[in-house]
Amino acid sequence: xxxxxxxxxxxxxxxxxxxxxxxxxxxxxxxxxxxxxxxxxxxxxxxxxxxxxxxxxxxxxxxxxxxxxxxxxxxxxxxxxxxxxxxxxxxxxxxxxxxxxxxxxxxxxxxxxxxxxxxxxxxxxxxxxxxxxxxxxxxxxxxxxxxxxxxxxxxxxxxxxxxxxxxxxxxxxxxxxxxxxxxxxxxxxxxxxxxxxxxxxxxxxxxxxxxxxxx
Amino acid sequence: xxxxxxxxxxxxxxxxxxxxxxxxxxxxxxxxxxxxxxxxxxxxxxxxxxxxxxxxxxxxxxxxxxxxxxxxxxxxxxxxxxxxxxxxxxxxxxxxxxxxxxxxxxxxxxxxxxxxxxxxxxxxxxxxxxxxxxxxxxxxxxxxxxxxxxxxxxxxxxxxxxxxxxxxxxxxxxxxxxxxxxxxxxxxxxxxxxxxxxxxxxxxxxxxxxxxxxxxxxxxxxxxxxxxxxxxxxxxxxxxxxxxxxxxxxxxxxxxxxxxxxxxxxxxxxxxxxxxxxxxxxxxxxxxxxxxxxxxxxxxxxxxxxxxxxxxxxxxxxxxxxxxxxxxxxxxxxxxxxxxxxxxxxxxxxxxxxxxxxxxxxxxxxxxxxxxxxxxxxxxxxxxxxxxxxxxxxxxxxxxxxxxxxxxxxxxxxxxxxxxxxxxxxxxxxxxxxxxxxxxxxxxxxxxxxxxxxxxxxxxxxxxxxxxxxxxxxxxxxxxxxxxxxxxxxxxxxxxxxxxxxxxxxxxxxxxxxxxxxxxxxxxxxxxxxxxxxxxxx
Numbered sequence: 001x002x003x004x005x006x007x008x009x010x011x012x013x014x015x016x017x018x019x020x021x022x023x024x025x026x027x028x029x030x031x032x033x034x035x036x037x038x039x040x041x042x043x044x045x046x047x048x049x050x051x052x053x054x055x056x057x058x059x060x061x062x063x064x065x066x067x068x069x070x071x072x073x074x075x076x077x078x079x080x081x082x083x084x085x086x087x088x089x090x091x092x093x094x095x096x097x098x099x100x101x102x103x104x105x106x107x108x109x110x111x112x113x114x115x116x117x118x119x120x121x122x123x124x125x126x127x128x129x130x131x132x133x134x135x136x137x138x139x140x141x142x143x144x145x146x147x148x149x150x151x152x153x154x155x156x157x158x159x160x161x162x163x164x165x166x167x168x169x170x171x172x173x174x175x176x177x178x179x180x181x182x183x184x185x186x187x188x189x190x191x192x193x194x195x196x197x198x199x200x201x202x203x204x205x206x207x208x209x210x211x212x213x214x215x
Numbered sequence: 216x217x218x219x220x221x222x223x224x225x226x227x228x229x230x231x232x233x234x235x236x237x238x239x240x241x242x243x244x245x246x247x248x249x250x251x252x253x254x255x256x257x258x259x260x261x262x263x264x265x266x267x268x269x270x271x272x273x274x275x276x277x278x279x280x281x282x283x284x285x286x287x288x289x290x291x292x293x294x295x296x297x298x299x300x301x302x303x304x305x306x307x308x309x310x311x312x313x314x315x316x317x318x319x320x321x322x323x324x325x326x327x328x329x330x331x332x333x334x335x336x337x338x339x340x341x342x343x344x345x346x347x348x349x350x351x352x353x354x355x356x357x358x359x360x361x362x363x364x365x366x367x368x369x370x371x372x373x374x375x376x377x378x379x380x381x382x383x384x385x386x387x388x389x390x391x392x393x394x395x396x397x398x399x400x401x402x403x404x405x406x407x408x409x410x411x412x413x414x415x416x417x418x419x420x421x422x423x424x425x426x427x428x429x430x431x432x433x434x435x436x437x438x439x440x441x442x443x444x445x446x447x448x449x450x451x452x453x454x455x456x457x458x459x460x461x462x463x464x465x466x467x468x469x470x471x472x473x474x475x476x477x478x479x480x481x482x483x484x485x486x487x488x489x490x491x492x493x494x495x496x497x498x499x500x501x502x503x504x505x506x507x508x509x510x511x512x513x514x515x516x517x518x519x520x521x522x523x524x525x526x527x528x529x530x531x532x533x534x535x536x537x538x539x540x541x542x543x544x545x546x547x548x549x550x551x552x553x554x555x556x557x558x559x560x561x562x563x564x565x566x567x568x569x570x571x572x573x574x575x576x577x578x579x580x581x582x583x584x585x586x587x588x589x590x591x592x593x594x595x596x597x598x599x600x601x602x603x604x605x606x607x608x609x610x611x612x613x614x615x616x617x618x619x620x621x622x623x624x625x626x627x628x629x630x631x632x633x634x635x636x637x638x639x640x641x642x643x644x645x646x647x648x649x650x651x652x653x654x655x656x657x658x659x660x661x662x663x664x665x666x667x668x669x670x671x672x673x674x675x676x677x678x679x680x681x682x683x684x685x686x687x688x689x690x691x692x693x694x695x696x697x698x699x700x701x702x703x704x705x706x707x708x709x710x711x712x713x714x715x716x717x718x719x720x721x722x723x724x725x726x727x728x729x730x731x732x733x734x735x736x737x738x739x740x741x742x743x744x745x746x747x748x749x750x751x752x753x
Contacts, residue, residue, distance in 0.1 A: 004552035008545040008591070015541055015595035019534075097365045098464055100529060100604060104670025107601040111530045113465070114365070114458040118531060131679075135604035135672050137359050138366050140285045143675035183284040191286035191354035192371035 253310025296360030321409025423488030571645030586614035607667025638715030644706030651699035658692025
């Protein structure tokens with residue numbers, strides 16, 4: 001009885017330590033995460049790597065069924081670009097239902113709720129291309145909810161921002177594309193589904209459920 | 216209870232197993248008949264749920280969505296989860312407990328026989344109602360077995376009768392039936408024990424049933440309440456959970472998991488009890504550490520009441536809550552560890568008799584190790600934040616609910632089949648069933664662990680092609696798992712029930728009170744209520 005208890009308490013202690021790193025120092029090569037939405041974290045651990053305030057804030061919007069991002073110079077896009085080694089605050093807004101911001105490469109996941117804004121501070125440490133997923137099930141086209149994450153140097157990031165400001169890219173919406181055609185499956189039911197939301201990103205607006213005509 | 220005394224005169228010789236199958240379709244108040252009714256009915260739902268799962272696996276064999284359209288796939292996994300939990304494992308446990316508890320504690324019947332029959336007869340209508348939602352124009356509930364709002368509130372407009380409503384109503388019916396069953400079991404165990412059957416002379420199975428049913432009493436009202444609130448949200452425009460109308464969807468998650476985490480223990484505890492009966496019989500050893508195993512059942516039950524937030528580590532949960540529930544979740548492993556050590560010590564250095572029930576029990580113990588280790592991994596917050604909502608969770612959960620619980624249920628069926636039917640099962644078919652199940656269950660559920668670690672999200676019908684390899688293995692394993700049930704149904708349950716050789720009273724050299732009566736037991740269980748003078752497992 002005592003041995004398993006001690007073993008598990010040790011595992012719990014290790015878990016707590018890693019969680020602290022996640023919270024304050026950034027998981028070795030990966031990132032900074034801070035969860036409490038309103039307050040700054042308590043810097044309990046004396047550390048020379050004391051977090052600085054985030055230098056970049058990106059608004060993340062998610063709805064059924066796509067992601068979009070708004071950068072400080074009002075550029076919007078469907079790709080998340082992050083400057084490497086820089087604290088970036090992701091200010092996340094869900095429009096309709098619960099979503100979950102999940103980047104497998106970052107080992108990170110956070111639910112997003114309509115209503116309160118959820119902040120997540122990340123400091124990516126490696127340049128590369130990753131996938132952002134929505135992990136929390138949310139209806140018909142859930143499987144299509146992916147977005148690309150590009151971690152790049154600050155210069156490249158700024159270049160990309162100016163370039164996109166001049167020539168905004170067309171946003172593609174996979175859910176809408178699939179919705180507009182009959183499913184390519186062997187068996188079709190034509191059951192009701194919420195219509196993919198096409199409207200531009202924003203904060204207001206209630207979710208609208210529009211019936212798909214039964215064919 | 217007056218009907219119990221009445222049976223005394225009719226104690227005829229029970230040597231010939233009566234083939235009076237009609238009573239299984241009647242409104243009987245005999246706990247043995249009700250037990251068999253529960254078990255057979257839940258097994259039919261198990262087959263239905265398994266078929267749904269095989270369609271899901273067929274969909275996942277390719278990265279594209281090409282077998283069933285997405286709304287149907289969502290409906291399939293919603294109903295698969297609901298059926299397997301609420302219509303297979305929990306009713307089956309109610310059935311085997313119904314059959315065995317009065318026999319094991321030396322009672323003539325359960326405390327409230329009529330209530331017992333009513334709780335059984337509520338379940339088939341609930342289950343059929345749930346399945347009938349496939350016939351609705353807009354189909355079944357499609358929001359997963361959690362049915363989290365707001366996604367569960369996205370129903371076809373202008374259709375008050377919809378899959379979600381049916382789902383809620385049938386779950387409320389089944390929930391009320393379970394609460395009534397729990398009242399019955401707890402009362403029986405407290406008040407109907409034979410003379411001399413003190414608490415510490417009860418078999419561990421009875422202890423674990425007591426713990427599980429106490430959990431039902433404490434926690435199930437929370438789920439039933441949450442479902443009724445959800446019904447109000449759905450049909451009467453209340454705003455408890457609607458985030459855009461000042462409701463809080465997280466409250467639903469708390470209410471839901473406050474039952475649905477302990478539900479895992481409600482399913483697992485009786486199974487731990489089955490294990491404590493099967494192992495001593497086939498190793499011909501007394502159970503090691505009887506008292507600690509008995510108390511550990513209660514320990515698991517108590518701790519499991521305060522672990523539910525580990526399903527919500529990523530739901531904007533404050534840090535202190537994450538840490539607290541990480542530690543409590545890990546404490547569960549302490550009590551489970553006590554049990555595992557007890558089982559190991561029981562078979563330590565004994566001559567094993569590897570008949571089918573023992574094979575199932577040992578196969579299940581090996582796989583429970585993997586299920587338990589992944590459970591401790593998931594309790595650690597940093598790890599859970601990564602794999603939450605991925606196939607890793609699905610793999611872990613199925614290692615518990617299929618590879619542990621369902622395997623142990625098969626062990627129990629084989630172990631008590633001679634007692635229930637009065638006939639022996641066919642050993643060859645049983646061994647074939649075991650090996651097919653063991654191999655295919657691992658083929659099906661192991662691939663979910665690595666694929667989840669790589670980031671494959673659960674509840675999807677199309678995925679990135681890089682995950683395909685593991686998914687093909689899982690799907691083929693899933694189909695083999697479907698085949699593995701055939702020797703069980705055809706070879707054993709039907710064949711042996713009709714043509715099996717006659718069973719003696721105690722084919723396994725077991726020590727429980729149920730082995731002292733005839734196989735099958737007479738309607739009044741014991742010709743004379745036994746007086747218990749010894750501790751169990753001697």
